[in-house]
Amino acid sequence: MKNEHNISKSVISRLPRYYRFLGMLLDEGIERISSSELSDKMGLTASQIRQDFNHFGGFGQQGYGYNVAQLRQNIGHIIGIDHYYKIILVGAGNLGRAIAQHLDFHKKGFELDGIFDSDERLVGLDINNLAVRHFSDIDTFCKNITPAAAILCIPESAGKEVTSKLIECGINSFWNFSHYNINEDFPDAIVENVHLNDSLMTLCYNITNSEAAK
Amino acid sequence: MKNEHNISKSVISRLPRYYRFLGMLLDEGIERISSSELSDKMGLTASQIRQDFNHFGGFGQQGYGYNVAQLRQNIGHIIGIDHYYKIILVGAGNLGRAIAQHLDFHKKGFELDGIFDSDERLVGLDINNLAVRHFSDIDTFCKNITPAAAILCIPESAGKEVTSKLIECGINSFWNFSHYNINEDFPDAIVENVHLNDSLMTLCYNITNSEAAK
DNA sequence: TAGATTGTTAATCGATTAACAATC
DNA sequence: TAGATTGTTAATCGATTAACAATC
Numbered sequence: 001m002k003n004e005h006n007i008s009k010s011v012i013s014r015l016p017r018y019y020r021f022l023g024m025l026l027d028e029g030i031e032r033i034s035s036s037e038l039s040d041k042m043g044l045t046a047s048q049i050r051q052d053f054n055h056f057g058g059f060g061q062q063g064y065g066y067n068v069a070q071l072r073q074n075i076g077h078i079i080g081i082d083h084y085y086k087i088i089l090v091g092a093g094n095l096g097r098a099i100a101q102h103l104d105f106h107k108k109g110f111e112l113d114g115i116f117d118s119d120e121r122l123v124g125l126d127i128n129n130l131a132v133r134h135f136s137d138i139d140t141f142c143k144n145i146t147p148a149a150a151i152l153c154i155p156e157s158a159g160k161e162v163t164s165k166l167i168e169c170g171i172n173s174f175w176n177f178s179h180y181n182i183n184e185d186f187p188d189a190i191v192e193n194v195h196l197n198d199s200l201m202t203l204c205y206n207i208t209n210s211e212a213a214k
Numbered sequence: 215m216k217n218e219h220n221i222s223k224s225v226i227s228r229l230p231r232y233y234r235f236l237g238m239l240l241d242e243g244i245e246r247i248s249s250s251e252l253s254d255k256m257g258l259t260a261s262q263i264r265q266d267f268n269h270f271g272g273f274g275q276q277g278y279g280y281n282v283a284q285l286r287q288n289i290g291h292i293i294g295i296d297h298y299y300k301i302i303l304v305g306a307g308n309l310g311r312a313i314a315q316h317l318d319f320h321k322k323g324f325e326l327d328g329i330f331d332s333d334e335r336l337v338g339l340d341i342n343n344l345a346v347r348h349f350s351d352i353d354t355f356c357k358n359i360t361p362a363a364a365i366l367c368i369p370e371s372a373g374k375e376v377t378s379k380l381i382e383c384g385i386n387s388f389w390n391f392s393h394y395n396i397n398e399d400f401p402d403a404i405v406e407n408v409h410l411n412d413s414l415m416t417l418c419y420n421i422t423n424s425e426a427a428k
Numbered sequence: 429t430a431g432a433t434t435g436t437t438a439a440t441c442g443a444t445t446a447a448c449a450a451t452c
Numbered sequence: 453t454a455g456a457t458t459g460t461t462a463a464t465c466g467a468t469t470a471a472c473a474a475t476c
Contacts, residue, residue, distance in 0.1 A: 007423075010443065016415035020393065034457060043398070045458095049446050054459060062458040063452045077377025079415055098312030099410075108411055109418035119234065148421060173421050175414060179234065184257070190424055192417035196313075197322055199231035200389060201293055203406035204323035207362060207387050208294025209221075210404055224467065248433060260433095261469050268435060276434040277476045 004057040034065035037212035081109040085148040092132045097152030142169035149173035156180045236286035249280035295323040299362040302328040306346045310367030356383035363387035370394045
């Protein structure tokens, strides 16, 4: 397998989807698939699929196609699904709690190890068998555990202070649900943003625009 | 203002961000801004900003720049922020409840009018002053209210049945948190997907890849 | 009027699609 | 060997960036 870097964001963003579809095919007992069959199912072009996979080296065989199980494993390995990176949640409000409860971290390459909040009233609360800790305990916690990543479900106003503290503790990767722009202050941090507000407004645009088109 | 259609997805996805930044500038009491000042703040190029705005017609003035309040209002209007589309939530699990409580729908162009679930035990539960209704009441409800959109916080397996029912009730726009591919079955539906699982796996890829680069 | 900055056209860059030779 | 389908190169398409004339 090639160990290429500089893979474009567009390609990377398709990897989880490939992984998911291949899992479904596997569940259906399908052993092999061609790029054109897969393209039909996923709504992509066969060309794009072959291009995407070849960024990481050849996973297929001419005249045969791709072995579903093998391909899925390869993509999983590229993503790093088997690392189970230690991750903590910072901000145990509505959204934070739901994220902790709703997602199957173990299947997505992570292990949720701690939940923090700065609201005394939430400290001790049990979420998925993890007791909420006060954010002031973060130093002590990180000396023992050293998480790789943090989920930020905090208000934008707390963004800089909290992130700065976490980076100090050795955490460099962030799943960011706030509007705080991490990379502006910390250009080296690895950041995946989820901007729900923007997403909702995009839906609004599309409704407005489709009505205007009538 | 031009009433252009066929605006590219890339441009549309930047509109909420423009709107947000302009709101911040307004709060800071800034009256006018040039494309190059705005590009500095937002991490875009001045060229892109001018191109983006000009898809919708000229909002600026040569030699002056853009009036912040005016520009913000124009973009808000393009998005349709002032429509307050009626929206319902389907699926009152952890994630659904958090979405209902966490977001300020009114500021994003919507009004949350109903919450539905098919789990009897959740019926009657109060979330943000809305009592959860059983999904079997959806017909009756929609005859009175006619929502424009639905938030889907349901398992993928329920996707087709639920969506089909909602479309039957006249709902054509979806904020979709499930992995169910709405447009495959209903190509005309307006869909905004939020795939948290894929987002988390993308973070995983970026961590794995940055480590490999060391 | 001179300076600033837009609106818009042209150039560049990157991603997607098409084509086909290599090969299982 | 013949058929199928990949891996890969070339063509196309679209989005971003640069340049500059228009104009406030």
